[in-house]
Amino acid sequence: MPPKTSRENFIRSIADLLRKAEIELPDDVVDALKEAEAREENQVAKSQLQAILRNIEIAKNHGVPMCQDTGIMIFFAELGTEFQPGFNIETAIKDAVALATREVPLRPNAVDPLTRKNSGNNTGAGIPDIHWKLVSGKQLKITVAPKGAGSENMSALRMLNPTETGSIKNFVLETVINAGGMPCPPLVLGVGIGGSFDKAARLAKEALLEPLDNPLTDFEKEILESVNALGIGCMGLGGSTTALSVHIKTAHCHTASLPVAVNIQCWANRHASIVFGEEE
Numbered sequence: 001m002p003p004k005t006s007r008e009n010f011i012r013s014i015a016d017l018l019r020k021a022e023i024e025l026p027d028d029v030v031d032a033l034k035e036a037e038a039r040e041e042n043q044v045a046k047s048q049l050q051a052i053l054r055n056i057e058i059a060k061n062h063g064v065p066m067c068q069d070t071g072i073m074i075f076f077a078e079l080g081t082e083f084q085p086g087f088n089i090e091t092a093i094k095d096a097v098a099l100a101t102r103e104v105p106l107r108p109n110a111v112d113p114l115t116r117k118n119s120g121n122n123t124g125a126g127i128p129d130i131h132w133k134l135v136s137g138k139q140l141k142i143t144v145a146p147k148g149a150g151s152e153n154m155s156a157l158r159m160l161n162p163t164e165t166g167s168i169k170n171f172v173l174e175t176v177i178n179a180g181g182m183p184c185p186p187l188v189l190g191v192g193i194g195g196s197f198d199k200a201a202r203l204a205k206e207a208l209l210e211p212l213d214n215p216l217t218d219f220e221k222e223i224l225e226s227v228n229a230l231g232i233g234c235m236g237l238g239g240s241t242t243a244l245s246v247h248i249k250t251a252h253c254h255t256a257s258l259p260v261a262v263n264i265q266c267w268a269n270r271h272a273s274i275v276f277g278e279e280e
């Protein structure tokens with residue numbers, strides 16, 4: 001049965017969802033890390049991958065966040081046109097973030113960008129960041145993806161010349177090279193191509209939610225192979241796995257534009273989802 005959608009139950013469910021996302025990595029991410037560890041021949045990189053896998057196990061067994069940087073809260077909400085919440089979903093999500101910050105607990109990361117004053121509860125102007133999508137139906141699907149700064153800070157966006165489609169791969173590689181070991185590789189790379197300046201960045205972030213066991217397109221495979229040939233490796237210490245996967249999302253763009261965004265995600269590719277409302 002889907003959870004009931006009173007405001008109290010909604011806040012409880014979202015706070016629990018946040019706890020789950022912080023403590024337990026999705027199976028496809030854990031499997032990809034295990035496969036990387038099994039493949040790795042560089043002994044230093046192998047030991048780092050083993051440490052990451054041990055870290056994941058300890059976090060799950062002890063119910064504690066898998067990383068000290070518990071991130072800022074990015075939400076994706078797919079709102080059914082016939083879903084009737086009866087309360088303001090955005091303020092309820094904000095309250096849930098504050099509750100999870102106290103309960104889990106989570107590191108308070110949200111600060112005013114100029115004064116650097118910390119709100120103390122991971123909420124603030126524009127935070128949590130909620131990406132809305134209207135869909136048909138009677139359900140509301142919420143996904144939370146806590147995003148650490150180490151990987152977010154190494155992400156990049158470039159407005160390429162529209163004739164430069166052949167430069168997209170180089171831009172991704174340049175971004176990964178500039179990042180080096182800073183974003184805690186092995187990475188997942190979300191690439192947004194097209195749309196507008198901001199749409200490309202949103203596509204790149206959405207691409208990070210793609211299951212890692214989904215088959216890759218030829219272009220995604222080509223980029224992944226080139227990224228892994230860089231030899232940056234786990235935690236920047238060398239080896240064959242700089243990235244676990246590359247996912248590309250595209251949108252039509254202006255004939256005079258070619259926006260490309262690369263959203264870098266560390267190994268802690270945290271996200272969890274819940275569905276509210278009547279089953280269809």
Ligand code: SF4
Nearest residue numbers: 067148150151184266
């Ligand atoms: S980049 Fe990821 S693994 Fe590294 S400190 Fe940040 S959240 Fe943690």
